Structure formats: C-alpha cells, structure tokens
Amino acid sequence: GEGQAPDVIVWDIKTAKIQYRLQEHEHGISTLAFSDDGRFLATCGNAMDKKLFVWDMQTGMIVASTMFDPVLMLVWGGRVRDKKRRPTNRFLFATVSPSGKAQKVSLWALDPATGKLESVACSCGLHVRNFTSLAFSDDGEWLYAGTTSGDIAIFQVKRSVLFTLVNMGSVVGVVNSIVTLPSDNTKSWEQKYELYVGGATGGVARVLYDGKSIRTLKKTRLNGNVTNLCLNEDMTELVAGTSNGSVFKIPDDTFKATVLSESHCAPVSSVSFSPESSEKFCTATQTGEIYVWNTNNYRVTARVCEPHIKVTCVVLSDYFMVVGFNDGVIRAYDIDSGEKLWKIASAHKDGVTTVQVSANQKFVVSGGIRGEVRVWDVRTRALVCHLKEHSSRVNAICLYDSNKYLLSCSRDKSFLCWDLMSEKRLTAHSQPMGGINDIALTPDQKRVVTVGQERSVSVWNLRNPRPLMQWNHGGEAKCVAVAKTLPLIASGGISRMLMVWDLNTGKCLAKGTGHSATITSVAFSPDEKQLVSVGEDGSILVWNLFL
Numbered sequence: 001g002e003g004q005a006p007d008v009i010v011w012d013i014k015t016a017k018i019q020y021r022l023q024e025h026e027h028g029i030s031t032l033a034f035s036d037d038g039r040f041l042a043t044c045g046n047a048m049d050k051k052l053f054v055w056d057m058q059t060g061m062i063v064a065s066t067m068f069d070p071v072l073m074l075v076w077g078g079r080v081r082d083k084k085r086r087p088t089n090r091f092l093f094a095t096v097s098p099s100g101k102a103q104k105v106s107l108w109a110l111d112p113a114t115g116k117l118e119s120v121a122c123s124c125g126l127h128v129r130n131f132t133s134l135a136f137s138d139d140g141e142w143l144y145a146g147t148t149s150g151d152i153a154i155f156q157v158k159r160s161v162l163f164t165l166v167n168m169g170s171v172v173g174v175v176n177s178i179v180t181l182p183s184d185n186t187k188s189w190e191q192k193y194e195l196y197v198g199g200a201t202g203g204v205a206r207v208l209y210d211g212k213s214i215r216t217l218k219k220t221r222l223n224g225n226v227t228n229l230c231l232n233e234d235m236t237e238l239v240a241g242t243s244n245g246s247v248f249k250i251p252d253d254t255f256k257a258t259v260l261s262e263s264h265c266a267p268v269s270s271v272s273f274s275p276e277s278s279e280k281f282c283t284a285t286q287t288g289e290i291y292v293w294n295t296n297n298y299r300v301t302a303r304v305c306e307p308h309i310k311v312t313c314v315v316l317s318d319y320f321m322v323v324g325f326n327d328g329v330i331r332a333y334d335i336d337s338g339e340k341l342w343k344i345a346s347a348h349k350d351g352v353t354t355v356q357v358s359a360n361q362k363f364v365v366s367g368g369i370r371g372e373v374r375v376w377d378v379r380t381r382a383l384v385c386h387l388k389e390h391s392s393r394v395n396a397i398c399l400y401d402s403n404k405y406l407l408s409c410s411r412d413k414s415f416l417c418w419d420l421m422s423e424k425r426l427t428a429h430s431q432p433m434g435g436i437n438d439i440a441l442t443p444d445q446k447r448v449v450t451v452g453q454e455r456s457v458s459v460w461n462l463r464n465p466r467p468l469m470q471w472n473h474g475g476e477a478k479c480v481a482v483a484k485t486l487p488l489i490a491s492g493g494i495s496r497m498l499m500v501w502d503l504n505t506g507k508c509l510a511k512g513t514g515h516s517a518t519i520t521s522v523a524f525s526p527d528e529k530q531l532v533s534v535g536e537d538g539s540i541l542v543w544n545l546f547l
Contacts, residue, residue, distance in 0.1 A: 008032060008043050010057070020060040025049050035076045035091060040112070042093060044071035052095075054110055054117070064115040069097040077136030077143070077157070080109045085139075089113065092157075094134055094143055102128040105145060105153075107160055122155050124162045129153055135178040137193050142209075144195060146175025152197070152214070166214040168207075172199025177229040179238070196238055198226030204240055204250060204257075218255040222248055245538075262300045264289060268534035271521045272316040275359070278525040280335065282321050283534055284311040290323060292316070292335050295530065298542070302338040306331075317357045322364055324352030330366055330376070344381050348372065354396050358403045365406060367394025373408050375420060385423050389416060395452075396438045400445055407448060411435035415450055417462055427462045440482040440489075442503060449503075451477030451491050457501060471506040473499070481522045481531075488545075490531055492519025498533045498543065514541045 006029050008022040028046035035041070038057060045051040047070040054064045073096045079087035091110040096103050105122040122143075131153070133146035142163070143155040150169025155162055168175055181194040191211035198204045204226055205219040224242030231238055238250040245263035250256070266287040273281045280301070284290045288306035293299070310326040320332045320341055328351055330344040348368025356365045363384065364376045371390035376383060392411035399406055405426070409415035414430040434453025441448060447468070448460040453476050458467040475495035482489055487503035498512035498519060517537035524531055531543040 022055060024053055025051060031071055031074050033074045033076060036078050042074055044074060046070055063112050064110055064117045066117050071095045071097055073134055075134040077140050081140055092140060096131045103131050120160050122160045127162060132174060132176050133178050135180050137180050138182045144178050146178050148174050150174055168197055171205050171216055171219060172197050172203035173201035175199050176227055179229045179231055196229050198229045198240055200225045202226060220255050220257055222257055264538045266538055267536040268538060269311055269520055270314045271523045271532050271534045272314055273523050273525055274316045274318060276318060276526060278527040281532055282314055282316045283540055284314040284323060286310050290314060302336055304333050304338045312352055313354045315355050315357050317361050322355050322357055324355045324366060326351040328352060342381060344376055353393050356397050356399050358399055359401055360403060365397055365399060367397050367408060369393045371410060385420060387418055389425055398439050398441050407439050409436035409439040409450060415439055429460060437478050438480045440480050442482055443485055449480055449482055449489055451480045457491055469506050478518060479521045481524050483524045483528050484526060486528050490522045492522050492533055494518045512543055515539060
C-alpha cells in the first residue's frame with residue numbers, strides 16, 4: 001500500500017486476526033513474497049522508499065535489510081546450492097528492477113544467521129527485455145522469466161547468466177505467469193522440467209523444457225488475459241485468474257477449464273434486486289458489463305457486455321432488466337439469457353442517469369443529465385409523460401406503490417413529488433447545501449429519505465418544508481436504501497463505510513467496513529435477510545442481516 005502508513009499486515013488464516021503489523025516502509029510497498037517454507041517474508045518498497053526487508057515469521061522481527069533499486073517483482077527459490085548441488089543454509093530469491101529503458105534480474109542469497117544479503121545481477125548479453133513473471137525450477141538450477149515480447153528468458157542460476165530465450169507468443173502471447181512442477185532429474189545428464197505458462201491471449205499451456213528447447217504438452221484458452229496461475233496442494237489442478245475477474249480451475253488430466261468464480265474489474269455503478277425474489281440481483285459497471293447473480297451460489301446466471309458505452313443505472317424486474325447508458329439510450333435485456341429485448345433510442349440527450357420500473361411492470365420511468373423525468377410505455381416504448389422542473393441532472397427517482405406518484409431528486413439541491421396522472425408537480429423540497437444524490441420511500445409510503453452532499457441522512461414528511469429528522473453521515477453519501485417492512489435504512493458514500501440506521505430513532509445500528517473506495521449503490525433483498533453494496537473499487541459485498 002501507499003500513504004502515510006504503508007504497513008505490511010500479516011494475517012492468521014485460521015483465526016482471521018492480525019498476527020503482525022510490520023512498520024518499516026515509509027513511502028509505499030511495491031511487492032512482497034513468502035519463502036517456500038513460509039519462514040520468511042520479503043517486502044520491497046516503491047520508487048521513493050527503495051528499501052528491502054526480510055522478516056522472520058516466527059518472531060515478526062527483521063532478519064535482513066538493504067537499500068536497493070525499486071523492486072517490481074520477487075520470487076523465492078529454496079536454498080542456495082554449493083558446487084556439488086547440495087543445499088546450504090542460505091536462502092535464494094530473485095528480483096526484477098528497472099535498469100534504464102529495460103529491466104534487470106538479480107539473484108540474492110540470504111544468510112538468516114548473520115542477516116547478510118548478497119546480490120548479483122544476471123547478465124543478459126545484448127538482449128533487452130521487460131519482465132512480467134518469475135519462477136525457479138524446483139531444484140534451483142534455472143530461473144524462468146516471462147517477458148512482454150512473448151518469450152521466456154531462462155537464466156542459469158549457478159552462472160547468473162541468460163542461458164536461452166524460448167518463444168511462447170504463438171501459444172500464450174505476453175507471458176504473464178509461470179508455475180513450475182517438481183522435476184525428477186535423478187540422472188545428471190537428463191534435464192526435464194515441466195511448467196505451466198499463462199499469457200495475455202488467454203492461453204494456458206503445460207510445457208516441457210529439456211535444457212535446449214520447450215515443447216507444448218497441453219493447452220487451453222480462457223476468456224480474458226491470464227494474470228496469475230497457481231497449483232492446488234496435491235498439484236492435480238491449476239487455478240487461473242484473468243483480467244476480467246474470472247477464476248478458473250483446470251484439472252491436469254483433462255485440461256478443460258471450468259469457472260470457479262467471477263467478479264467485476266471496474267467501478268460498479270448500480271445494484272438492483274428482483275422485486276419479489278431474493279434469489280437474483282444484478283450489478284452494472286461503468287465499462288458496460290451487466291451481471292445477473294444467483295444468491296444461492298453467487299454465480300453469474302446471465303451477462304451482458306456493451307464495451308463502448310458506460311452503464312449509469314440498472315433496475316431488475318421479474319422478467320427483464322432495464323439499463324440506462326451515457327449515450328442516452330435505455331436498453332432492456334432478458335434476465336435469464338442476457339438477450340437484448342428492446343431499446344428506447346434518444347431517451348435523454350447527454351445520457352440517462354436513473355431508471356425505475358413500475359410495480360405493474362407496464363411503465364419505465366427515467367431521469368436524465370438535463371434534469372428531465374420521462375415515463376415510457378414498456379409495450380410500445382412510446383413517451384407517455386415528460387416532466388421538467390429540475391435545473392440540473394436527476395440523480396434518482398422513486399415510485400410509489402400505487403404508480404400514481406413519483407419522487408425525483410437532483411443535483412440542484414431539491415427533490416420533487418409528481419402526480420403522474422395530471423403530469424404536475426405536487427410539492428418541492430430543497431436543502432441549503434449541496435445536491436441530493438439518492439432518495440427512497442419508507443415502508444408506510446408517508447416519509448421520504450434523502451442523502452447527498454450535505455453529508456447527512458434526512459427523513460422528510462412532504463407536508464413539512466424541513467426534515468423531520470436529520471443525522472450526520474460522516475461524509476458525502478452517495479446512496480440510500482430502505483427495507484421493505486423493517487424500520488431500517490442503509491447508506492454509503494465516500495467514507496467507504498456501509499451504515500445501517502434505525503428509521504425511527506436515527507441510531508446507527510451497524511457499520512460495515514470492506515470497501516476500499518466510494519460506495520455507489522446499496523440494496524436490501526426482498527426477504528430483508530441480506531444487503532448488497534457495490535462501489536468504485538469494483539467489489540460487490542453481500543451482508544447478512546441478523547435482527
């Protein structure tokens with residue numbers, strides 16, 4: 001991490017508690033790695049810090065430290081071997097650091113008894129490469145380094161020299177990750193090393209290196225740029241992560257990939273539950289991805305990708321989802337297949353900001369950048385009603401259960417109540433400071449909850465010009481949701497903390513930490529057993545409610 005306190009935090013997996021907080025880096029940490037036996041942890045500072053520490057994980061104390069060029073990546077390689085290939089008491093690791101316009105590979109030897117660190121730069125001759133990944137052979141004889149040019153640079157450890165370059169570009173593209181397998185080189189003249197390689201084209205391959213060339217044994221292709229590979233404990237399955245947030249498992253016998261999990265890799269702008277079912281909710285990102293999730297297994301059941309336009313809002317109905325985009329178009333998709341059903345072109349000039357579907361699912365209500373609110377017929381996609389009084393973008397809208405009345409809030413510091421039958425404004429409320437970002441109705445449909453730049457949660461009665469209750473949110477709030485029957489409010493914003501409030505007293509009942517960036521949207525499940533929050537960090541957090 002970076003900032004005022006770039007600490008390294010070591011967690012105990014079994015207890016989920018902090019075991020050590022390591023506080024020696026001053027400006028930021030670029031990479032870290034555990035030794036093969038888990039005894040040591042190496043941490044490397046960023047370009048401003050330039051410090052390398054090795055920590056003892058039994059005591060939490062520093063074993064060795066040095067000042068060095070910024071380390072981009074680090075990998076351990078077991079023990080340093082002597083001339084007869086016998087392991088010594090010194091530990092081996094390798095680093096990659098900037099060197100002019102290229103990068104250099106360095107081999108390190110650590111003596112934990114004395115704290116002595118020795119390093120030597122590997123000679124690459126006339127070859128210039130930028131490296132993407134590192135891995136030692138299990139016997140420590142070779143160091144494999146993936147490169148941006150699509151080849152693997154193979155270094156001979158005992159001579160600290162580049163031995164050969166083998167091209168993998170046609171199989172995996174840019175080599176992003178390498179995992180080595182145990183070798184059985186009992187005969188000194190036999191050299192057979194197997195490794196897994198993953199790259200930018202989505203290719204994953206198992207290859208054999210015999211000391212002269214590399215031969216592909218098995219290969220498969222995944223959806224997305226392969227960013228990391230690792231083996232399970234018994235080394236029978238390979239796990240691969242990709243740039244689009246998917247994690248795959250690849251059994252070594254069949255080498256056919258199956259999805260383990262999926263996630264977004266871009267800021268998530270909106271979340272919505274199906275109105276009657278708690279088994280499905282959908283999320284949308286600013287890069288045009290829309291996923292429908294099953295809450296029983298948290299798997300994606302349908303997906304939509306509109307890569308060249310930005311999703312601004314989404315709402316899930318029983319049979320379809322309605323999505324607003326920054327190109328001003330409203331599009332609807334099937335919730336089971338993700339198939340595009342229909343669209344309303346030019347719904348809002350400059351972009352759609354919010355959408356809602358009526359309870360009878362016959363109408364869609366939308367808001368736009370220019371402050372207009374519009375009602376559309378789902379069957380004909382015709383404009384039914386146009387409401388314009390906001391002087392700035394409409395941030396959110398909320399329909400009454402009767403479908404006769406509508407609330408809209410705006411960046412212009414106001415929220416309005418509309419009669420959809422007469423197409424007239426009934427009431428107007430405003431706050432003195434800052435725009436209103438989100439709005440929701442209480443279960444009895446008599447009170448209105450708003451949040452925004454005023455940094456508070458406000459509860460209103462439409463008959464009164466000022467809020468009935470108002471309490472501090474601790475920063476600008478971006479979103480609010482009200483439970484269907486319970487007196488609960490959930491809110492989130494730039495504080496990155498999800499807050500649950502008692503609607504009647506304004507008391508904060510719970511605070512949830514987990515987001516690392518602004519929370520953009522929050523939704524209660526219809527059965528009120530779960531709460532889902534999404535944020536600019538790309539994460540989707542599902543919270544269980546215990547009442």
